[in-house]
Amino acid sequence: MNKLSAVIDKLVCYARKNLGLSAENEIYARNAVLDVLGSPDYAFTGETCTDTAPDMLLGELASVCGEEGIFTGDEREEYADKVMGALTLSPSEIRRRFARRLKVNSKSATDWFYSYCVKNDYVKKSRLDKNPRFEEGGLVITINKAKPEFRDPKKAASGNSVKGGYPKCAICRENEACPVRNKRTLRTVDLLLDGEKWFWQYSPYGYFYQHGIAVNCEHTPCTWTGALS
Numbered sequence: 001m002n003k004l005s006a007v008i009d010k011l012v013c014y015a016r017k018n019l020g021l022s023a024e025n026e027i028y029a030r031n032a033v034l035d036v037l038g039s040p041d042y043a044f045t046g047e048t049c050t051d052t053a054p055d056m057l058l059g060e061l062a063s064v065c066g067e068e069g070i071f072t073g074d075e076r077e078e079y080a081d082k083v084m085g086a087l088t089l090s091p092s093e094i095r096r097r098f099a100r101r102l103k104v105n106s107k108s109a110t111d112w113f114y115s116y117c118v119k120n121d122y123v124k125k126s127r128l129d130k131n132p133r134f135e136e137g138g139l140v141i142t143i144n145k146a147k148p149e150f151r152d153p154k155k156a157a158s159g160n161s162v163k164g165g166y167p168k169c170a171i172c173r174e175n176e177a178c179p180v181r182n183k184r185t186l187r188t189v190d191l192l193l194d195g196e197k198w199f200w201q202y203s204p205y206g207y208f209y210q211h212g213i214a215v216n217c218e219h220t221p222c223t224w225t226g227a228l229s
Contacts, residue, residue: 003064004040008033009047011057015087018052018119020097032086036079037070054084054121078182080121085184088120091176094187113189114210117202122185124204140208147205168219173199 012030015021021029034042051057061083062076071079089097094116101109117123127146134141167174175183191198197217202210 002041002043002045004037004068004070005042006045006047007057007060007064008037008042009045010049010051011061011083011087013048014051014054014057017049019087019116020089020093021087029087033083036082036086037065040068040070052119053126054080054119055126058083058121081182081184084121085177088185088187091187095189098189110210110212113187113200114202114212117185117187120185120187122187122204123202123206128206142207144205144207171201171213171215172219173215173217 008030011033012021012026015029016023016026034040049057058076058080062071062073062080065071065079066073094113098109098113101112114123118125124146128144131145132143167178167180170181173188175181176186176188177184178186186201188199188201191200191214193214198214199217200212200214202212206212
């Protein structure tokens, strides 16, 4: 059995069970994954999966692709982002499903959205769960070792700057599905705050459970207008 074909079939099966991929879009999604991987030889294997998180499957994909010479270990995160982006629902479909749940119960809507962001590998929950965490007298201290800035000094030095000026910053809505900084799996939902259009996204490397960010749809640089005493 072709090992690469088998892991691709398992990933598509995962998307059917966990990411809302419909039967009618299955061929489309599979071909998108094949395109990401450089159109390797493929034959349907019928392999399925029972995984409820993507980590093991993405590890298997990286191992097989390494053997096939498709990408190296250093490129694992980029290719994982590309593959999962191809299997993730469109922004409009995510917003429709979120809005439908929101009409019934706000907590169930945000719980669903957070769970989806974990299952499509945008929120790196498996890494976050390994972060050192200390609680004492109501004070919670988390050391966020999962953040890529802690492993890559160049990313830490760049801050929120984005080469070329698009998107304007690392949290603008234009990052949704953007290849910059591996945001292909990023999905956002709409918010209306005091009559202004905002959006909500979860942090991939949050410091606490369901760490979300509310962002103005219009890029508005932060400014300090107060006086230091």
